[in-house]
Amino acid sequence: MISIIVSVGATEELVSLLVNVICLGIGPFVAAIILISRTGSAIVVDLGNMKLHGEIEGLENLGIDINTFLVAPRLIGTAISQLAVTVYFTFLILVSGILLSGYLISSTHYEILSSIVSAFTPLLISLFVIKNLLFGFIIAAISSYNGLSVTISPTEVPQQATKAIVNCLISIFLIDGLIAMMIIL
Amino acid sequence: MPDQYLPDRWFNSHDDNTVSISPIIRCEKAVAHIEGFRYEGTPLDFNAYAGEIINLIGPDYSGKSAWIRMISGKEFPYSGDVSIFGKNLFSYNRADWIHLRTNAAYIETDTALLSAANAMQNVLIPALYHAKEKATDAIERAKRLISEIAPDTNPSVLPALLRKDQRYKIAVARALILQPQAIILDSPFDLLDVATATKFKSFLLDYSKENNVLIIVVSHDIQFALQHSDKILFVSKNHIEQFDSADDLRASNNANINEFLKTNLTT
Numbered sequence: 001m002i003s004i005i006v007s008v009g010a011t012e013e014l015v016s017l018l019v020n021v022i023c024l025g026i027g028p029f030v031a032a033i034i035l036i037s038r039t040g041s042a043i044v045v046d047l048g049n050m051k052l053h054g055e056i057e058g059l060e061n062l063g064i065d066i067n068t069f070l071v072a073p074r075l076i077g078t079a080i081s082q083l084a085v086t087v088y089f090t091f092l093i094l095v096s097g098i099l100l101s102g103y104l105i106s107s108t109h110y111e112i113l114s115s116i117v118s119a120f121t122p123l124l125i126s127l128f129v130i131k132n133l134l135f136g137f138i139i140a141a142i143s144s145y146n147g148l149s150v151t152i153s154p155t156e157v158p159q160q161a162t163k164a165i166v167n168c169l170i171s172i173f174l175i176d177g178l179i180a181m182m183i184i185l
Numbered sequence: 186m187p188d189q190y191l192p193d194r195w196f197n198s199h200d201d202n203t204v205s206i207s208p209i210i211r212c213e214k215a216v217a218h219i220e221g222f223r224y225e226g227t228p229l230d231f232n233a234y235a236g237e238i239i240n241l242i243g244p245d246y247s248g249k250s251a252w253i254r255m256i257s258g259k260e261f262p263y264s265g266d267v268s269i270f271g272k273n274l275f276s277y278n279r280a281d282w283i284h285l286r287t288n289a290a291y292i293e294t295d296t297a298l299l300s301a302a303n304a305m306q307n308v309l310i311p312a313l314y315h316a317k318e319k320a321t322d323a324i325e326r327a328k329r330l331i332s333e334i335a336p337d338t339n340p341s342v343l344p345a346l347l348r349k350d351q352r353y354k355i356a357v358a359r360a361l362i363l364q365p366q367a368i369i370l371d372s373p374f375d376l377l378d379v380a381t382a383t384k385f386k387s388f389l390l391d392y393s394k395e396n397n398v399l400i401i402v403v404s405h406d407i408q409f410a411l412q413h414s415d416k417i418l419f420v421s422k423n424h425i426e427q428f429d430s431a432d433d434l435r436a437s438n439n440a441n442i443n444e445f446l447k448t449n450l451t452t
Binding site: 058 | 282283284285286292295299314315359363
């Protein structure tokens with residue numbers, strides 16, 4: 001793709017396309033899927049088992065608010081993780097793609113690297129940060145809710161984990177679509 | 186005179202300018218939710234004051250745990266009123282619930298510890314969360330409590346590697362680190378061997394005396410209940426039979442109580 005667009009002389013458009021698609025589209029979405037499968041399911045199983053074994057009731061008996069003690073750190077942690085994973089992911093995708101294209105196709109493609117830095121406008125960075133924090137927050141909130149929905153049976157833990165994964169995916173799809181529409185409009 | 190550190194609602198002023206201390210726990214015509222059967226006996230009228238030791242005794246499956254859950258404010262009464270720290274449970278707001286749970290420790294036999302934290306961290310967590318004192322002071326007190334209550338427990342070990350009785354003692358230490366004014370224990374001696382139970386009983390008695398703490402215990406150790414209680418609540422399946430001193434209970438004409446004491450004191 002880089003080769004085709006560069007051949008028609010649309011380098012600026014290429015950079016804008018790459019940055020927008022990878023930073024605001026693919027990057028957050030792929031990172032969210034990684035986090036849903038890894039962190040989201042872990043939160044459900046962790047909180048579900050804590051509820052099942054009475055650990056949560058034990059804390060509540062001591063006047064400890066579960067939302068501030070167990071849920072809030074997970075919300076903050078997952079939001080930061082989502083942002084960090086997306087930063088790594090987009091950096092690797094952008095840099096490796098251009099380096100590979102420069103190495104395999106034409107060394108002129110290396111010049112795109114320098115123009116990418118200037119494509120990161122304050123608006124793009126703000127949207128990037130907000131979108132990723134929102135994704136992470138939603139994944140942790142849904143997973144925590146499902147984890148704490150476990151009541152008395154161990155069989156509820158995998159059931160709630162499945163529910164959480166599906167709910168997270170649906171929510172991420174919807175929010176991704178909404179944000180895309182907002183950007184377009 | 187009212188203590189400057191206690192809320193005003195704990196004290197009742199009378200016309201003759203005298204002041205009396207309100208009970209920590211007051212039940213008025215209260216009936217507990219009892220799983221498995223509907224209680225149709227007399228409702229409970231009950232006052233528990235600071236420094237008292239009260240035992241709940243009675244036959245197995247008579248609903249003692251349900252009554253103590255209600256008395257501790259863990260569950261709302263089925264009917265009637267329960268007031269703890271001078272306020273009816275039904276009118277508690279969020280701050281009142283936190284105050285209740287930090288000042289009236291309720292510990293069941295199977296109270297679970299936080300599995301991801303070791304024994305010392307488990308004891309420290311409530312103190313650090315509520316930030317009632319400096320972290321260094323909390324650590325010192327946690328060490329002292331563990332050495333007094335669970336001297337055979339390695340504080341750096343995770344709960345999964347502790348015996349049941351050790352976990353229970355750590356749960357008690359975890360509750361006591363908040364320096365509650367009432368300690369409510371459901372069957373605290375059941376998991377302990379005779380020697381450990383004796384030490385634990387002495388600890389509870391000394392702790393109550395030194396700190397003027399109310400202790401309410403569901404006990405299957407009738408000898409302990411009769412020897413050390415200020416009052417005993419005798420519960421049977423269909424009735425709150427009696428709430429009196431040990432001497433009054435011994436002298437009772439109630440056939441159920443006499444039968445129960447006879448059976449349990451001779452075995």
